Amino acid sequence: MLLLNAEDFGKYLRKLRSDRGLTLDQLAAMVELSKGYLSNIENGRRGIPSPELLGKLSEPLGVEYEELMIQAGYWNNRFTDEDRVLFEDIYQHYWEINNKIINLVKVIADDDGIFPDYLHKDIFKVFGMWLPLSEGNHPAYPFEEMYYYDFLNKSDDELLDEYSESTVKEVTERFNNIYNYSTIKKGIIEYKGHKKDREDFLNELIELMDKHGLTVKVNEDSNLPLQIELDQILDSSSATSVRYKGKLLGPDDRARILGMLSVLFDEKSH
Known part of the structure; x- marks a missing residue:
C-alpha cells in the first residue's frame, strides 16, 4: 500500500526513527539537516521528502532505499528491478551533485x-x-x-x-x-x-570561484611539504582558498599582504 499522504508518510518515518531508538537531534546530525526541518517532515508539514533526502535517511533509519521510495509513492510494483536500479543511480547522482555544491558553498x-x-x-x-x-x-x-x-x-x-x-x-x-x-x-x-x-x-x-581565485585545490598527499613558498599560496591566481581568522581572503586582500611582505623584507635586507 502506498503512503502518498504527507502526514501518513511522516508518521511512517517517525515510527522508523522511534524503532531505531533515535532522537530527532541524533537523526538530524546524521543527515546534516536541522531538527526543525525533520520535525516538519514527520508532522506532514513539508510534504513528501525528495528522493535525494530519502537516500540519506535510509541507512540511519534502517530501511532499504527501495522501500522508502515505494512508500513515498515514487516507485510502484510495476517497475522492474532494472528500472529501480536506474532510478537509484540517477538519484544518487543528484545527491552527489548536491554535496559538491554544498561543500563549495561552505568553503567560500x-x-x-x-x-x-x-x-x-x-x-x-x-x-x-x-x-x-x-x-x-x-x-x-x-x-x-x-x-x-x-x-x-x-x-x-x-x-x-x-x-x-x-x-x-x-x-x-x-x-x-x-x-x-x-x-x-x-x-x-x-x-x-x-x-x-x-x-x-x-x-x-566553480566559475565564480575560479574568477576570484577561490577554487579548492585538493592535495592527495596529506603530509605538508617541508618547505612552502608563502607567495605561492597568496598569489591571486592560486587555486587554494585562504582564510585569516575565519575571513576569506580575496585577490585584493592577498595582493595587499604580498605588498606589505615585500616592503617588510626589502627593508630588512638593507
Whole structure:
C-alpha cells in the first residue's frame, strides 16, 4: 500500500526513527539537516521528502532505499528491478551533485556561514531567484526582485550615489539573512526546478570561484611539504582558498599582504 499522504508518510518515518531508538537531534546530525526541518517532515508539514533526502535517511533509519521510495509513492510494483536500479543511480547522482555544491558553498563562506560582500552579486547570479529561499516567514522573492533590478548591475559607487549608506548596509544585511551557507544548503536540497539543472549550479559556482581565485585545490598527499613558498599560496591566481581568522581572503586582500611582505623584507635586507 502506498503512503502518498504527507502526514501518513511522516508518521511512517517517525515510527522508523522511534524503532531505531533515535532522537530527532541524533537523526538530524546524521543527515546534516536541522531538527526543525525533520520535525516538519514527520508532522506532514513539508510534504513528501525528495528522493535525494530519502537516500540519506535510509541507512540511519534502517530501511532499504527501495522501500522508502515505494512508500513515498515514487516507485510502484510495476517497475522492474532494472528500472529501480536506474532510478537509484540517477538519484544518487543528484545527491552527489548536491554535496559538491554544498561543500563549495561552505568553503567560500566564513565560520558564521556568511559570504564576503564582494561575492554577493556573483552568488546572486548563481542562486538568485532559483532556490526556494525565505526572509523570515515570508518568501524571499520581493527582495530578490528588488536586488535584481536595483542592485545587481550597479557598481558600489553607483549604489552610494543613488542610495544612502544606511540603505546599502540594510540591503547587505538582508542579503546575508537570505543568502548564506545554511539557507543555500537547504534550498539546494529542496530544489525541484528543471529549467536550471543542479550541474548548472555546480558549474557556475566553480566559475565564480575560479574568477576570484577561490577554487579548492585538493592535495592527495596529506603530509605538508617541508618547505612552502608563502607567495605561492597568496598569489591571486592560486587555486587554494585562504582564510585569516575565519575571513576569506580575496585577490585584493592577498595582493595587499604580498605588498606589505615585500616592503617588510626589502627593508630588512638593507
